[in-house]
Amino acid sequence: MSARLDSIEKWRGQIPDEELASYHKGSFGGRIGFGERPALVIVNAAAAAAAAPEAAEAIGRLAARCRSAGLPVFHIIPDDRGHPMRLGAWAWKPAAQVSAAPADAPEPCRPAAGDVVVPANKPSGFFGTPLGAFLNAAGADTLLLCGANTSDAIRATATDAFSHNIRVIIPPEACADRSPTAARASLFDLDMKMADVEPLAWVLAEIEARCDPAGR
Amino acid sequence: MSDAGPEKLARWRGVIPEAELAAYRDAGFGQRVGYGRRAALVNIDTTWIFVDPKYAMCGHEDPALIANLTRLTAAFRRLGLPIYYSRRDDRSHPTRRGLWNLKLAGQTKLREYTSDPRADEWPEGYAPTANDVTIPKGKPSVFFGTPLIDYIRYDRVDTVVLCGVTISGCVRAAAVDAFSHNLRVIVAEEACGDRSPWAGRLNLFDMDMKFADVEPVDRVIEGINSRYAPKAAALSAE
Numbered sequence: 001m002s003a004r005l006d007s008i009e010k011w012r013g014q015i016p017d018e019e020l021a022s023y024h025k026g027s028f029g030g031r032i033g034f035g036e037r038p039a040l041v042i043v044n045a046a047a048a049a050a051a052a053p054e055a056a057e058a059i060g061r062l063a064a065r066c067r068s069a070g071l072p073v074f075h076i077i078p079d080d081r082g083h084p085m086r087l088g089a090w091a092w093k094p095a096a097q098v099s100a101a102p103a104d105a106p107e108p109c110r111p112a113a114g115d116v117v118v119p120a121n122k123p124s125g126f127f128g129t130p131l132g133a134f135l136n137a138a139g140a141d142t143l144l145l146c147g148a149n150t151s152d153a154i155r156a157t158a159t160d161a162f163s164h165n166i167r168v169i170i171p172p173e174a175c176a177d178r179s180p181t182a183a184r185a186s187l188f189d190l191d192m193k194m195a196d197v198e199p200l201a202w203v204l205a206e207i208e209a210r211c212d213p214a215g216r
Numbered sequence: 217m218s219d220a221g222p223e224k225l226a227r228w229r230g231v232i233p234e235a236e237l238a239a240y241r242d243a244g245f246g247q248r249v250g251y252g253r254r255a256a257l258v259n260i261d262t263t264w265i266f267v268d269p270k271y272a273m274c275g276h277e278d279p280a281l282i283a284n285l286t287r288l289t290a291a292f293r294r295l296g297l298p299i300y301y302s303r304r305d306d307r308s309h310p311t312r313r314g315l316w317n318l319k320l321a322g323q324t325k326l327r328e329y330t331s332d333p334r335a336d337e338w339p340e341g342y343a344p345t346a347n348d349v350t351i352p353k354g355k356p357s358v359f360f361g362t363p364l365i366d367y368i369r370y371d372r373v374d375t376v377v378l379c380g381v382t383i384s385g386c387v388r389a390a391a392v393d394a395f396s397h398n399l400r401v402i403v404a405e406e407a408c409g410d411r412s413p414w415a416g417r418l419n420l421f422d423m424d425m426k427f428a429d430v431e432p433v434d435r436v437i438e439g440i441n442s443r444y445a446p447k448a449a450a451l452s453a454e
Contacts, residue, residue: 132365137398141369165370
């Protein structure tokens with residue numbers, strides 16, 4: 001109960017008091033927590049690095065910790081959008097980066113040997129991809145989710161994971177967005193209704209405490 | 217585990233020509249998948265409409281099928297393992313029926329059955345209880361457009377035992393989708409049926425070679441008892 005109160009209270013000052021009250025009233029903000037086996041999912045690390053170099057550094061630390069704990073690491077990257085059909089609805093919401101060839105992520109958050117790269121066509125890493133089946137194969141029931149952008153791909157991936165009954169934990173320091181305001185609103189929504197937004201230091205410590213390098 | 221391949225192939229001798237079997241052996245098909253850490257039973261479309269010959273959708277009476285479904289269900293219940301039941305969803309609107317309108321001329325009859333609630337209920341022996349989950353479905357695979365995979369994930373299940381009808385339709389479609397979701401698939405042979413035993417047999421062969429383990433009901437019950445009984449005992453001791 002107190003953990004839930006805290007999870008709502010930590011947003012005080014960022015969300016008007018009278019609005020926060022209705023989250024208390026609806027008992028939102030419960031903690032989902034870790035399941036039995038987490039997997040790291042890094043969404044569009046190149047975009048994260050471009051928007052916030054410190055986020056790329058945080059992703060790198062998280063990835064290193066997960067790899068040394070023997071946890072699976074997935075990278076969601078934009079797929080080939082060269083053909084108008086591949087671009088699809090993105091053509092109606094045009095943005096320069098959407099049709100650009102995907103950039104390489106900088107060193108700290110680049111895929112390492114043993115990581116799995118999943119190209120995705122739309123905001124959610126689950127939409128039309130085998131990510132769910134890969135997580136089944138890895139026996140993973142919890143996503144540690146990071147990358148960019150918080151207000152589109154992270155949010156869409158977290159929402160789909162919730163719908164698939166997969167737990168989601170998001171360290172905001174390892175997320176980036178061109179609009180910190182939009183990012184804050186999405187993190188608030190996710191923290192209240194679909195995921196746990198938790199400090200990177202806590203997530204790193206939990207991985208250390210829960211996961212042995214033998215892979216579990 | 218890898219030596220089970222030849223055993224599986226041998227089982228199909230007499231059904232599939234020797235030269236064709238050799239092609240499966242050479243390609244390395246027919247390995248045994250086995251059980252994972254938690255199994256669930258998926259009971260596919262065994263409502264009266266498909267198991268009672270008074271309905272046009274049921275080919276023939278099959279008391280052995282009913283008996284096998286009943287003891288398989290009892291075995292899963294004893295171990296406290298999840299059971300999911302599928303049945304046809306609401307087909308009252310043409311859009312809901314979709315391509316079934318073109319492939320199944322008896323749709324008028326099917327609509328009559330919607331006024332007969334018994335058509336969509338199960339025989340008492342293996343009927344769902346309050347603890348089981350029922351999944352309405354519109355197309356052959358119980359995974360298609362349903363949240364089954366998400367239920368399975370929530371229940372921490374990695375192995376599905378399939379039973380029900382028909383082998384060549386919905387059981388096969390479920391087996392292929394379960395395989396694609398990276399679930400282990402075991403088909404409980406005599407707890408499955410088909411209006412065409414011939415089509416059923418050949419579909420079992422395909423599944424046994426490429427997506428699943430096709431095993432007799434006795435062996436499935438033995439398998440889940442030896443693999444999951446200790447966990448059930450530990451739970452009831454708590």
